[in-house]
Amino acid sequence: MKAVVYDGPRTVSVKEVPDARIERPTDALVRITTTNICGSDLHMYDGRTDLQPGMVLGHENMGEVIEVGDGVDLVKVGDMVCLPFNVSCGACANCNQGLTAYCLVANPAPGMAGAAYGYADMGPYAGGQAELLRVPWADFNCLVLPPDARDMSRQKDYVMLSDIFPTGWHATELACVRPGDSVAVYGAGPVGLLAAYSAIIKGANKVMVVDRHPDRLRLAEQIGAIPIDDSKGSPVEQILEQTGGMGADRGCEAVGHQAHDPSGQEKSALTLNNLVHSVRFGGTIGVVGVFIPKDPGSPDPLQKQGKAPFDYGMFWFKGQSMGTGQCNVKNYNRQLMNLIANHKADPSFLVSHELKLDQAPEGYRNFDVRADGWTKVVLHPDGGR
Numbered sequence: 081m082k083a084v085v086y087d088g089p090r091t092v093s094v095k096e097v098p099d100a101r102i103e104r105p106t107d108a109l110v111r112i113t114t115t116n117i118c119g120s121d122l123h124m125y126d127g128r129t130d131l132q133p134g135m136v137l138g139h140e141n142m143g144e145v146i147e148v149g150d151g152v153d154l155v156k157v158g159d160m161v162c163l164p165f166n167v168s169c170g171a172c173a174n175c176n177q178g179l180t181a182y183c184l185v186a187n188p189a190p191g192m193a194g195a196a197y198g199y200a201d202m203g204p205y206a207g208g209q210a211e212l213l214r215v216p217w218a219d220f221n222c223l224v225l226p227p228d229a230r231d232m233s234r235q236k237d238y239v240m241l242s243d244i245f246p247t248g249w250h251a252t253e254l255a256c257v258r259p260g261d262s263v264a265v266y267g268a269g270p271v272g273l274l275a276a277y278s279a280i281i282k283g284a285n286k287v288m289v290v291d292r293h294p295d296r297l298r299l300a301e302q303i304g305a306i307p308i309d310d311s312k313g314s315p316v317e318q319i320l321e322q323t324g325g326m327g328a329d330r331g332c333e334a335v336g337h338q339a340h341d342p343s344g345q346e347k348s349a350l351t352l353n354n355l356v357h358s359v360r361f362g363g364t365i366g367v368v369g370v371f372i373p374k375d376p377g378s379p380d381p382l383q384k385q386g387k388a389p390f391d392y393g394m395f396w397f398k399g400q401s402m403g404t405g406q407c408n409v410k411n412y413n414r415q416l417m418n419l420i421a422n423h424k425a426d427p428s429f430l431v432s433h434e435l436k437l438d439q440a441p442e443g444y445r446n447f448d449v450r451a452d453g454w455t456k457v458v459l460h461p462d463g464g465r
């Protein structure tokens with residue numbers, strides 16, 4: 081099969097690799113019809129993880145089931161399915177509590193919890209930027225989609241259930257967003273935009289989104305959020321002005337450890353500290369941007385060790401609380417699917433490019449430099465048939 085393979089920093093190529101296949105009775109084999117490039121892929125693409133060359137990338141996947149193992153009961157050949165980026169067993173103590181991002185079984189590395197397709201340190205599972213994907217524990221992991229998911233134009237919405245729509249929603253859950261709240265979101269990439277979109281669906285009163293890329297800020301405005309351009313002045317000051325001087329009720333972080341100032345200088349704690357200052361006394365903050373325990377490729381000596389100069393004094397003084405981590409996609413994907421099926425949510429508003437699998441290197445290059453107009457890249461391994 082053809083697949084997108086990581087060759088080393090800032091190099092991916094489309095290669096022939098051995099076909100994905102059923103390996104255990106609980107597996108399903110999926111023919112991928114739509115798969116995305118994610119901001120999380122860029123941390124690996126930039127060489128900021130210890131991903132070994134040769135890994136097939138891709139954790140935002142959907143397609144048609146073409147084969148199931150003998151132990152699969154619910155999922156049928158011919159079903160259109162969307163797969164959570166988390167690979168999880170469905171039966172361990174953490175999965176039982178809904179913590180599928182921290183499955184105790186799926187990642188064989190000692191002392192580790194949580195697995196994903198095509199991702200550094202997240203188990204041996206090949207990614208879905210490929211013609212075929214092996215889905216372990218298929219009955220648990222496959223979200224069977226409604227019939228309109230066969231329609232390519234609808235797949236742009238449904239595929240977002242694999243990661244960024246649930247992750248945006250998760251940011252608002254960690255931040256405890258309620259109707260009537262004001263919400264500050266840092267990052268207008270796909271995750272930040274869908275955190276803002278989720279807050280709006282939940283009935284937030286005022287949603288502000290910080291970034292410096294005009295194309296991304298335009299999308300924020302298009303969905304009804306207030307764009308805050310941090311290249312034009314302090315984002316904290318702009319948010320305080322919008323919130324009577326005391327700050328937003330809730331804050332969402334959707335940037336992660338490669339946060340930088342508008343001139344491009346990396347400061348890994350910049351968004352965390354800006355949030356402490358942008359959110360009110362007693363407010364709550366949800367952090368879904370990825371931070372990592374070791375970051376040897378960082379220019380900053382502290383960040384190299386996974387440490388951040390966090391304004392803990394002010395955070396404590398303001399009595400704020402913070403929730404963090406990977407999204408447990410299964411907690412939200414079925415409900416969000418219903419919103420898509422009934423046209424109450426259309427997360428595809430952020431898709432700028434639909435490419436063939438062969439064009440993945442071009443997609444990575446442009447998305448990585450946040451080239452103007454490249455807001456979300458969707459790949460069709462079958463050429464969009």
Ligand SMILES: NC(=O)c1ccc[n+]([C@@H]2O[C@H](COP(=O)([O-])OP(=O)(O)OC[C@H]3O[C@@H](n4cnc5c(N)ncnc54)[C@H](O)[C@@H]3O)[C@@H](O)[C@H]2O)c1
Pocket residue numbers: 118119120121122123243244247266267268269270271272290291292293296310334335336337338339340341350351367368369370405406407450
């Ligand atoms: N927790 C999870 O389960 C989960 C799932 C998916 C993605 N993520 C992470 O979420 C983050 C965002 O993903 P994405 O796909 O939107 O990525 P992206 O890289 O496309 O978007 C990040 C955006 O942040 C902006 N930015 C950089 N520094 C900033 C700053 N100081 N202030 C405000 N904005 C700033 C960039 O200009 C960019 O538009 C990444 O770290 C990704 O790995 C986490």
Ligand SMILES: [Zn+2]
Pocket residue numbers: 118119120121139140165243244
């Ligand atoms: Zn993703």
Ligand SMILES: [Zn+2]
Pocket residue numbers: 168169170171172173174175182183184185186
């Ligand atoms: Zn589990």
